[in-house]
Amino acid sequence: MISIGNIKIEGNLVLAPMAGYTDSPYRRIAKNYGAALVVTELISADGIIRGNRKTMELLRFTEAERPIGIQLFGSDPDVMAEAAKRAEEMHPDFIDINIGCSVRRVLRGGSGAGLLSDPGLLGKIASTVVKSVRLPVSAKIRIGTDADNKNYIEIVNILQDSGIAFMAVHGRTRAQGFKGDVDWNAIAEIKAESSVPVIGNGDIRTYEEAMARLASTGCDAVMIGRAAVGNPWIFNGRIPDSDGIAKQIKEHLELMLEFYGEKGIKLFRKHIAKYIRGMKDSAKFRALLVNAETKEEILEHLDKFG
Ligand SMILES: Cc1cc2nc3c(=O)[nH]c(=O)nc-3n(C[C@H](O)[C@H](O)[C@H](O)COP(=O)(O)O)c2cc1C
Structure with missing residues (x-):
């Protein structure tokens, strides 16, 4: 079981953040069916600083969604820290840093999975954000930039040294996008090496598969994304008629x-x-x-x- 600050998380199936899908209504539904934890979709740190109306709408959540994290993306440590402070004022349970997004719009600015190829900057962002807020800070990562650069052990060590409270790992490289095999061995290795809780993620399609991944990797929780859309009962394993x-x-x-x-x-x-x-x-x-x-x-x- 994971603890986030003073909060004990009940259960070990987590709803993955998905832009355009895991909004407040869907997060409430997932929680109803037993999701242990939810995260907002990725939110631009720049957008928060500028008070962009659409960005600010993404910050809305309800009490029924707790425990909830607000996920931020950006590539400037100071902007990320300031955005984290403003997000903290919304009183989520934790702040999550996006180090996994592989879409062009996010990569172009060097954010998301782009940070995997700049571990120095990634460390600076993580430690600056951790210092700027009182809430626990988590990170969602991929296992590296491409097949020749699976630098996940370096990334995980940097995040731990920065004071990250827990991390979610999508077992693909940035280059893979959403295709190709998920490297669950890498996820298991991260779990074995890590001093903070680890949430494994990638291609889980059923409740039974989720249970099998928990058992085979020893992960503290697993995270389900695409297979949860239109299928919230994946969190309790009871499919309705x-x-x-x-x-x-x-x-x-x-x-x-x-x-x-x-x-x-x-x-x-x-x-x-x-x-x-x-x-x-x-x-x-x-x-x-x-x-x-x-x-x-x-x-x-x-x-x-x-
Ligand atoms: C439509 C879509 C939107 C996504 N948006 C986000 C996001 O905002 N933040 C994030 O960290 N990951 C995002 N992801 C990645 C998922 O959280 C997850 O890591 C990935 O889909 C693999 O898990 P799955 O196979 O269970 O879907 C997105 C994925 C999809 C398909």
Whole structure:
């Protein structure tokens, strides 16, 4: 079991941060099904400093999501430290540093997984952020830049020396993006070497697989991303029938409308597409549901599932 500061984390399955998916409504749902811990999607440190409206919206969370971390990305130690201080004012349970994001927009500024090729800067960012806030600080990393530069042991040592409270490890290199094998041996090695709790991550598709990864690596927890979208029951291993899925879709829809207003319908479409994969006749209803413009339309189509 992981402790974050004074908080003991119940359970060992964690919802991975995913931009565009793991917003406040979805984080609440994941918690309901037993996710032990959630993290916001990545949030720009620059955006926080500038008070960018869209960025500030990403900082919103509710009490039901605790324990929750706010994840920051950036490449300037002072900007990251200032952003962490402002994020701390929102009273999350911890601050998380993104050292894993491989999308171009983030890499271009040298942030995210870009930091893996500059361990000196990475260490400076981690130690400056740790010193700037009272909250625990975690990091989410990949295992290196590419197959020839799997420098994870160096990275892990730097993070530990910087005072990081725990870390999540996506067992791929930056160059791999989201493809190719996840190196769970590297994750197990990090767990064995590390003096702080380690959360393993990568390609877990079922509750049973999650349990097997926990057992084989000795990790303190494992983190589930893509397989949790439209599939929040992955956190308790009890898959509902079609009626149960329809009920969950309706609840999620209500949360989206409450949180976002009308624009919640559009934002919900990508979730619906994933939920209905598990329902019978899903191919038939997919287009209808995904193209629905109103809550009433969605409910009407859902009622035709049986
Ligand atoms: C659409 C999408 C968005 C993501 N956004 C983030 C993010 O904001 N922060 C982060 O640390 N990782 C992000 N990730 C990476 C995931 O947290 C996770 O490490 C990765 O998907 C591997 O886990 P999985 O195989 O269980 O999905 C994202 C992944 C996806 C697919």
